Amino acid sequence: MSVILKAIRLCYDFRLPASTRTSLAINYYNIFHKNISTAVDLPQTMASEKILPNIFQFVDKNINSYKSLLKEAVAIPSVSCDVKYRDDCVRMVKWMQDKLKEVGATTELRDVGFQTIDGKEVKLPPVLIGTLGNDKKKNTICVYGHLDVQPALKSDGWLTEPFELVERDNKLYGRGSTDDKGPVLGWLHAINAYKGVGVELPVNLKFVFECMEESGSEGLDALLIEQLKPAGFFNDVDYVCISDNYWLGTTKPCITYGLRGISYYFLEVECAKMDLHSGVYGGTVHEAMSDLIYLMGQLVDKDGKILITDIYKSVAPLTESEKSLYTNIDFDPEAYRKSIEAPKLAHNGVKEQLLMHRWRYPSLSLHGIEGAAFQPGAKTVIPGKVIGKFSIRLVPNQEPEEVEKLVFEYINKKWAERGSPNKMRITAQSGRAWTENPDHPHYQAAARATKLIYQTDPDMSREGGSIPVTITLQEASGRNVLLLPMGAGDDMAHSQNEKINVRNYIEGIKLFAAYLYEVSKLPK
Ligand SMILES: C[C@H](N)C(=O)N[C@@H](Cc1c[nH]cn1)C(=O)O
Numbered sequence: 001m002s003v004i005l006k007a008i009r010l011c012y013d014f015r016l017p018a019s020t021r022t023s024l025a026i027n028y029y030n031i032f033h034k035n036i037s038t039a040v041d042l043p044q045t046m047a048s049e050k051i052l053p054n055i056f057q058f059v060d061k062n063i064n065s066y067k068s069l070l071k072e073a074v075a076i077p078s079v080s081c082d083v084k085y086r087d088d089c090v091r092m093v094k095w096m097q098d099k100l101k102e103v104g105a106t107t108e109l110r111d112v113g114f115q116t117i118d119g120k121e122v123k124l125p126p127v128l129i130g131t132l133g134n135d136k137k138k139n140t141i142c143v144y145g146h147l148d149v150q151p152a153l154k155s156d157g158w159l160t161e162p163f164e165l166v167e168r169d170n171k172l173y174g175r176g177s178t179d180d181k182g183p184v185l186g187w188l189h190a191i192n193a194y195k196g197v198g199v200e201l202p203v204n205l206k207f208v209f210e211c212m213e214e215s216g217s218e219g220l221d222a223l224l225i226e227q228l229k230p231a232g233f234f235n236d237v238d239y240v241c242i243s244d245n246y247w248l249g250t251t252k253p254c255i256t257y258g259l260r261g262i263s264y265y266f267l268e269v270e271c272a273k274m275d276l277h278s279g280v281y282g283g284t285v286h287e288a289m290s291d292l293i294y295l296m297g298q299l300v301d302k303d304g305k306i307l308i309t310d311i312y313k314s315v316a317p318l319t320e321s322e323k324s325l326y327t328n329i330d331f332d333p334e335a336y337r338k339s340i341e342a343p344k345l346a347h348n349g350v351k352e353q354l355l356m357h358r359w360r361y362p363s364l365s366l367h368g369i370e371g372a373a374f375q376p377g378a379k380t381v382i383p384g385k386v387i388g389k390f391s392i393r394l395v396p397n398q399e400p401e402e403v404e405k406l407v408f409e410y411i412n413k414k415w416a417e418r419g420s421p422n423k424m425r426i427t428a429q430s431g432r433a434w435t436e437n438p439d440h441p442h443y444q445a446a447a448r449a450t451k452l453i454y455q456t457d458p459d460m461s462r463e464g465g466s467i468p469v470t471i472t473l474q475e476a477s478g479r480n481v482l483l484l485p486m487g488a489g490d491d492m493a494h495s496q497n498e499k500i501n502v503r504n505y506i507e508g509i510k511l512f513a514a515y516l517y518e519v520s521k522l523p524k
């Protein structure tokens, strides 16, 4: 067996074509399952074990159509944080609804109300709910994904247009390619592949696809808890799966059992009702920007230690058994450093420390200042109002309300010390951290599927990012939730030149098909 696994690894190392890899995977699969079925002597089971190899071949034959569909999805600039793209968000949701309908799902668009921006009510994009299959004998999996993206402009430093999917060096570049349009489409393609080989889907599926995840999933919790749960949407759900994160590195797959939460702050300082000429007004006003920079400079030290009083107090203590987990994770700090071209990493680049500070300790990041003169050129203006944006990634035992209170108290104290006559206001939106039991059979099923595709045991990882709805889905369904990443650790989600490797996209589709198959075998 190990000889075959090695052979398949070498295929990847030497970049052999997908068809060769698939043949090897099929050989491996047949040998592996022949052993099992001979042992239990069940010819019926044998027949069903041929399903996945056929599906894998089908996927390899349809690579171009998968790329085309991703191109269509990326071309819709569904940026949720900027209301000027709100129609595109709605268009994106409806586009996905059509695709779900095409695979036979029953769908509906649920209205989730309004959000308030600058005192104005703006309609939120609808949430797409879908159901495929209703066989009481089958397991039901609830799949969540998001259709919105972070903003992107070519002038940010993209090599190509961000909303045009471009293939370069076996990578598909475009905003949303990995976060999260590629993975969402992966589910669609996996379902289609079952259809394509004429095999009934082995599970029932329920879909929750939103278009506000990058902006705090506004309206979604209320929909899930106040409407869908009481209406029985989760009654028959057995497992929840989300593909909206990335491998830790670039070669080893992982399955994720933890996310940090997020507490996002808008810190506003106003010194005048309009922007001012610095030659005319400079020296005569208390400038808002100076006040804001002062406050933002009080939040975190150069080593990343958060300076907010008592912020670390409730963080879950590190146990000896947890500590030992980090040693076995496959993570290369030097490769990680090189991939972002940073001069030096925090915590002296020590692997275990880096992982812990990414996954289980809070971090504070400064994101930007609205109202600042960020465009090129020597603009000589004093901004009348500036809004500083920063966030704290929350970890287990840190409750958002308690963290918000500590931040507000700290900012108010620093503001009093500053003694500025200007107006200051701080607001927040927050979501809790999430962890799950990775020893659950659901995780074992996903690990079997992963090993089948990538011929290696996945790492059980946590994730430094946040998906606010994960904990809501866990609570609403009362079921085990698992994150099954499709993309690689260097995909640069949220950054310039976001991409997904063709390999991750295509093998990810196979992974989802194999995952559905493995979960179908779990007890109900
Ligand atoms: C991990 C996920 N793909 C993601 O990118 N989540 C965002 C969620 C968010 C919350 N506020 C704004 N965005 C993230 O972790 O930043």
Ligand SMILES: [Zn+2]
Residues within 6 Å of the ligand: 150, 179, 214, 493, 494
């Ligand atoms: Zn994101």
Ligand SMILES: [Zn+2]
Residues within 6 Å of the ligand: 146, 179, 180, 213, 244, 245
């Ligand atoms: Zn995402």
